[in-house]
Amino acid sequence: MYDKLGLKSMLTKAKRRVFFYASISFFFIAAVPILLYSLGYGISRDFKILKTGGIFIQASETGADIFIDSRHKRTSFLGKSGLIKNLVPGTYKVSVTKEGFWDWEKQLEVMSETVTARSALLVPKNPDGKILGTTTPPIKKNKPPYASIKKFWAIPKTEDFIILGDDKKFYRNKELFDIYKIFGTTTAEILRSKKESVFDETFSRVIYWDSGVIDTFWFEDAKKMPEWQKNPFLQVGPNNFMGPIRQVFSYPDWPDWLIATMSNGVWALEMDSSGRQNAFPLYQGKQPNIISLEPDEIIVLDDGNYLEITLPK
Structure with missing residues (x-):
């Protein structure tokens, strides 16, 4: 009886010892990722220990949901941004959503000790607007300072123009302008040869289209x-748009976006080509054309009616 009890006691102690050491091992195994996380490190899919990074999203709307793979963060009703930290270097699917708005989506790359930042324009599925009627509203249009010119381009946020005269020379307003020296041969030849072209609102790029x-x-x-x-050259949108492109403008206060009229709609087009270029309809009708673009609204002429469309900001 004693031997049986002694053997049983020894087995119980052995089990306790195994359990104790197993618990210690489990603690250290579990503690390592927590310690690494607290120090700004993470373990990649191929089990490498790497310094982490993050993704910062500035949305155009409050109360938006930001999804980065399986992680979720909601912007507050006071702020419009969200930061998700401790991301192992790699590519992540990012979505910014809000009820009643089109989803903004991208594939973004995260690098060690770097925060990848993006601004997300959220466009409502039913933008605010009103019908102005069939009478032409008062509109301020950019006009060249004098007649007998071949082409002209308004310089954003100024009253100045760049002009290509009938003499095939460039002018800034009425002064001869050496555009080849100032902007380089590529820009000069684009302006000279392309039928449709404009400057972006930062006066840093020329946009041209057919x-x-x-x-x-x-x-x-x-x-x-x-x-x-x-690369200084950039193509915007899919290879095949839905119908011919008629007009292209810079999106006010959103330097990475354009506004274009094509087919039966007015579209917001994202230039940022990393991970996907988003495209959202601002208005859909028959064959709209923009006749005025202001910081907060556009006036559209479609099927004989003038409409005022509020621009998402």
Whole structure:
């Protein structure tokens, strides 16, 4: 009886010892990721220990939901931004959503000790607007300072113009302008040869298009290009738009976006080509054309009616 009790006691002690050491081992195994996380490290899918990064999203709307793979963060009703930290370097699917708005989606790359930042324009599925009627509303239009010119381009946020005269020379207002020296050969030849072209609102890139494609060229200092842009040449949108492109404008206060009229709609088009270019309808009708663009609204002429559409900001 004693031997049986002694053996049983020894087995119980052995089990306790195994359980104790197993618990210690489990604690250290569990503590390592927590310790690494607290120090700004993470374990990648191939089990490498790497310094983490983050993604910062500035949304155009309060109360938006930000999803980064399986992680979720909601912007407050006072703020419009969200930061998700401790992301192992890699590519993440990012979505910004809000009820009643089109989803903004991208694939964003995270690098060690770096925060990848993006601004997300959320466009309502039913934008605010009103019918102005069939009478032409008072509109301020950019007009060249004098007649007998071949082409002209308004310089954003100024009263100045760049002009291509009938003599095939460029002028800034009425003064001869050496555009080849100031902006370079590529920009000058785009302005000279392309039928449709405008400057963006930062006066850093020229946007040009035909009925099927929109292209842009960054002519400013390459060091000032957006972080996401790697090449001065950039094509906007899918290869095949829904119908011919009629007009293209810079989106006010959103330098990475354009507004274009094509087919039966007015569209907001994202230029940021990293991970996906978003495109959202601002208005859909028959064959709309923009006749006025202001910081907060556009006036559209469609099927004989003038409409005022509020721009999401």
